[in-house]
Amino acid sequence: MSDGSSETVPPAEPAGERDVLRTRLVDLLGCRYPIVQTGMGWVSGANLTAATSAAGGFGILASITMTSDQFADAVRTVKERTDAPFGANFRAGQPDLDERIRFATGEGIRLFSFAGAPTKDAIAKIHDAGGLVMPTVGARRHAEKMAEWGVDAVIAQGGEGGGHTGSVPTSLLLPQVVEAVGDQIPVVGAGGFHSGQGLVAALAYGADGIAMGTRFLLTQESRVPEAIKGDYTKATVFDTVVTTALDGAPQRVIRTELIDGLEKASIVTRMPKAALKALEFRKQTGTSLKELWAEGMAMRKDQDLTWAQLAMAANAPMLIKTALVDGDASVGVLPTGQVTGVIDDLPTVEALLQQLVAEARATLTRLTA
Structure with missing residues (x-):
């Protein structure tokens, strides 16, 4: 368990009123802030995931680029560093998915994320084991299908996002997905987010939080070599x-x-x-x-x-x-996400989350003053 050295004191919440940053996503996942660190292959290892969850966000391990033994070691390392909840990312068609579901749920992992659409059978097995399912979608119709199949949340990634991505920008996709399934399940926005102002914008669209990949890749806890991080910040x-x-x-x-x-x-x-x-x-x-x-x-x-x-x-x-x-x-x-073009620093994960939350609260104050 964590010795508490990496725990942080959250910024002050508005007195006497509902905290806008406590969304359905926060309640579903058990984190402090509605900010998800995506399960980036080769990047989202134990160090980054533990740092994110310990600082109040929700970290996701990228099990898809790990052997079973490496995944087991990573899970145990995260649990040694923090008692905060975290998730793991999987491929819908990976041959050992059933075994990994059993192991992960046995270790207390509740959230299973998928870059593509998981099968109905996989969703049912995860639910039977007590887990939650959150796939990434790039179109309204995909979100509707996933909601129909019973997933617990979706990440709507716009065209600005990194890796496999669609052509619809986040500003158009996110409100479409919220309109389609937001009354049933939490919707998380992805693609282009890097600041507290962006978090507030996502909430204004009706989302329950944001997911970021490139922004977390460009932190001190990310395992990516420093020279490669420099290629990102120079872009x-x-x-x-x-x-x-x-x-x-x-x-x-x-x-x-x-x-x-x-x-x-x-x-x-x-x-x-x-x-x-x-x-x-x-x-x-x-x-x-x-x-x-x-x-x-x-x-x-x-x-x-x-x-x-x-x-x-x-x-x-x-x-x-x-x-x-x-x-x-x-x-x-x-x-990479296109957002790499506006990032030029490498903060710690804790400093990044504190900055985002402070920016979000300052933005909300400005808008409601």
Whole structure:
């Protein structure tokens, strides 16, 4: 359990009135602030997740790029550093999902987040084990489908968001999703958020909180190498691009010579390299060839991928690891939200959350004065 050294004193709440920052999301997840740190592959390890939850936000472990043993170690490390609640991120089609659900719920993890849509069966199993489900959606109809299937909350990520993203900006998507499902479940806004003013804007749209990836990547507790963090802070809002060259699906990254080369290369030249990287990813995550094949076939069916896109999809995680873990941006990929163009500092997670909450309360005071 935590020794209390990382705990913080929250900013003063308005006296004699309801605290606007205590939303349905806060009550659902058991955190102090309606701010979620997303489960970024290769980035959201035990250090970042524990720091976020201990400081009052809600941290999510990126189990999707961990072996089962690494995931177990990460969960126990987080629990040693804080008694605050946290979640974990999963792939809908990963072969050992049932085993990880059993382990995670047994360790007291309540929230299971998914970058894509989980199956109805997975949602039911998580609920039966006492867990909560929160997928990320990029369209109103996807939110409606997830609510119909019984998820407990959704993250609505606009086109400004990093990694796989849609084309609708947050300012249009978020109110659409709130209108569609906000009376049933909490809605969390994502894509472009980095400040307390943004948090208030999300609440004004009817959301119950915000989720941030790039802003948490650019903190002191993030495991990303310092030189790579420098590539992010030097980027402008014009230095990101949404490309399909990585895995056939739109993905926002920092534009580099590698990205330019991938976009110009033919699928024929990309395929052999992608297949080799897919096998390397298998070793990194402890996935057997049989499991890799089964997951690939599920992806091909669910996402209507061609064989070429499937090979590229398996390749993408290793290109990202090359940059975010190994620190080589010349042959790696830098997934990012467009918000990287307005971030130029690397605060601690605690300082970041305190700043966001203070900005939010000051904004609310200004608007109601």
